[in-house]
Amino acid sequence: MNAIDKRRLVSRVVLILSSISALIGLLFLFWILGVLILNGIESIRWDLFVYEGAPPGMLESGLKHALIGQLILVGCATLIGVPIGILGGTYLSEYAGNSRFGNFVRDISDIMMSAPSIVIGAFVYAVVVLPMGHFSGIAGVVALSIIMIPIILRTTDDMLQLVSPTLREAAYALGAPKYRVILSVVYRGAKAGVLTGIILGVARVAGETAPLLFTSFNDNFYSTDLMEPMASLTVTIYNYATSPYADWQSIGWAAAFMLSMFILALNIIGRLIILKRKGA
Amino acid sequence: MATIATIEHEKALHVKDFSFTYAKTAQPSLVEVSMPIAKTCITALIGPSGCGKTTLLRTFNRMHDLYAGNRYEGEIEFEGRNILGPKEDLIRLRTRIGMIFQKPTAFPMSIYDNIAYGLRLQGIKAKSELDDRVEKALNDAAIWPEVHQRLKKEASSLSGGQQQRLCIARAIAVEPEILLFDEPTSALDPISTQAIEQLIMQLKERISIVIVTHNMQQAARISDYTGFMYLGKLIELGKTDTLFVTPQEALTEEYIMGKFG
Numbered sequence: 001m002n003a004i005d006k007r008r009l010v011s012r013v014v015l016i017l018s019s020i021s022a023l024i025g026l027l028f029l030f031w032i033l034g035v036l037i038l039n040g041i042e043s044i045r046w047d048l049f050v051y052e053g054a055p056p057g058m059l060e061s062g063l064k065h066a067l068i069g070q071l072i073l074v075g076c077a078t079l080i081g082v083p084i085g086i087l088g089g090t091y092l093s094e095y096a097g098n099s100r101f102g103n104f105v106r107d108i109s110d111i112m113m114s115a116p117s118i119v120i121g122a123f124v125y126a127v128v129v130l131p132m133g134h135f136s137g138i139a140g141v142v143a144l145s146i147i148m149i150p151i152i153l154r155t156t157d158d159m160l161q162l163v164s165p166t167l168r169e170a171a172y173a174l175g176a177p178k179y180r181v182i183l184s185v186v187y188r189g190a191k192a193g194v195l196t197g198i199i200l201g202v203a204r205v206a207g208e209t210a211p212l213l214f215t216s217f218n219d220n221f222y223s224t225d226l227m228e229p230m231a232s233l234t235v236t237i238y239n240y241a242t243s244p245y246a247d248w249q250s251i252g253w254a255a256a257f258m259l260s261m262f263i264l265a266l267n268i269i270g271r272l273i274i275l276k277r278k279g280a
Numbered sequence: 281m282a283t284i285a286t287i288e289h290e291k292a293l294h295v296k297d298f299s300f301t302y303a304k305t306a307q308p309s310l311v312e313v314s315m316p317i318a319k320t321c322i323t324a325l326i327g328p329s330g331c332g333k334t335t336l337l338r339t340f341n342r343m344h345d346l347y348a349g350n351r352y353e354g355e356i357e358f359e360g361r362n363i364l365g366p367k368e369d370l371i372r373l374r375t376r377i378g379m380i381f382q383k384p385t386a387f388p389m390s391i392y393d394n395i396a397y398g399l400r401l402q403g404i405k406a407k408s409e410l411d412d413r414v415e416k417a418l419n420d421a422a423i424w425p426e427v428h429q430r431l432k433k434e435a436s437s438l439s440g441g442q443q444q445r446l447c448i449a450r451a452i453a454v455e456p457e458i459l460l461f462d463e464p465t466s467a468l469d470p471i472s473t474q475a476i477e478q479l480i481m482q483l484k485e486r487i488s489i490v491i492v493t494h495n496m497q498q499a500a501r502i503s504d505y506t507g508f509m510y511l512g513k514l515i516e517l518g519k520t521d522t523l524f525v526t527p528q529e530a531l532t533e534e535y536i537m538g539k540f541g
Contacts, residue, residue, distance in 0.1 A: 170385035170447070173341055174398040174454065175375035184397070188388045 040257020053220035056245035069231035081148030089156025121211030137230035140216025155197025292488035303349025324503035384443035421449030441472025
């Protein structure tokens with residue numbers, strides 16, 4: 001066997017091995033999606049959006065409480081997480097630069113991003129739930145926003161830094177004060193990237209269960225009171241799926257299907273924005 | 281000592297014993313540069329890479345102040361005062377002394393908003409006045425016929441040469457006294473380059489121009505005065521006609537003959 005044949009053989013072996021690995025990864029993704037879609041579509045009914053939770057065996061049983069609860073929890077977490085994340089990212093990119101403090105904040109955020117979410121749940125349990133004396137929607141919101149902030153902060157930081165220094169200089173050269181340069185030129189240049197960060201951050205917290213288990217807990221009935229325990233799709237999936245009742249399990253599948261489609265849609269929108277930006 | 285020819289015009293800027301050192305370096309990038317810049321003329325700065333011409337240009341609108349730790353000594357006189365003083369209002373200074381960069385720096389907004397940017401910074405809000413000044417600036421930059429039907433389109437839809445003329449229009453919209461050009465055509469094709477050169481020559485009727493260029497032919501074609509810099513020093517400043525034909529300094533002659541650079 002000569003050298004060229006040997007290289008071709010090695011190349012082919014590596015190609016086959018890496019293709020198989022990629023296929024295995026894809027197989028599980030589509031398997032999960034397939035099982036979800038099959039079971040979810042079978043279980044989904046319009047009245048799931050109308051009725052709140054009911055004891056097993058009741059016909060008028062639905063997910064309204066969990067859907068609304070989920071929207072309130074994720075929505076409020078977004079309202080807290082997005083401004084803090086964007087302002088923090090702006091500070092890092094535009095004011096802290098490569099200073100020691102800036103890099104310290106970056107490192108801490110990176111650690112926070114990979115912190116197990118149940119640890120954050122435990123933290124919020126200690127500082128919010130225990131002093132309040134009971135589980136509450138607000139505790140869930142706090143937990144989710146703590147998870148969201150470092151994601152948005154770091155993407156904002158990265159995206160703002162991608163805006164070319166010359167573009168900033170051009171704005172300064174026209175006599176723009178620093179805040180105008182940031183607001184009108186840097187933010188505009190990084191708009192798509194920052195938006196993607198927000199979407200990915202929302203998608204991430206929308207799928208969280210662990211930090212909600214002992215913060216917002218759950219509620220089988222419709223409630224919009226943030227001071228009381230609040231239902232969420234994720235915890236509802238957990239409760240219904242692990243229950244022994246067939247009708248609850250079916251509703252659990254429907255909830256899992258809705259949540260997955262929502263997160264899938266958010267992720268696809270996020271990628272599309274990135275693609276569009278690269279194409280521009 | 282450098283050979284400085286007598287300037288027959290009024291002075292727009294006067295650099296006096298100016299030295300500059302970048303942050304975190306000990307070696308100064310500019311050493312005791314003294315040079316007058318003539319009003320309503322084009323002054324070209326030439327010299328090999330790293331000679332300090334862009335560094336000098338960027339001190340005229342104090343771009344170096346955007347980055348911490350840069351040090352300078354000496355004076356630069358503009359409108360009767362030293363613009364290196366600690367109390368200099370940099371925002372006002374930069375509206376009086378505009379700058380065009382090597383690569384076009386169109387902002388990510390519409391063509392109209394690009395031009396209106398500087399005007400809005402000056403507090404002009406009335407739509408009619410903005411419309412008039414935007415049109416005038418685009419006309420003065422000889423790009424109005426190409427863009428007047430798509431003012432609301434993103435500036436990034438323009439070609440590189442058009443974007444560069446857009447940036448010139450944006451800079452002249454705020455009616456500066458001086459315009460600084462940092463190798464404005466080095467990223468452009470020959471036809472766009474010619475358009476920009478013609479434009480610069482028209483602008484000198486009312487604006488004093490300093491242009492850094494790598495291209496000696498460009499300096500010879502368009503400038504009234506040329507300064508040759510080498511290793512952070514101004515070697516010679518003369519009328520362009522004279523400097524390229526009978527340079528006074530041996531170094532200048534070697535450089536324009538192409539013996540180094």
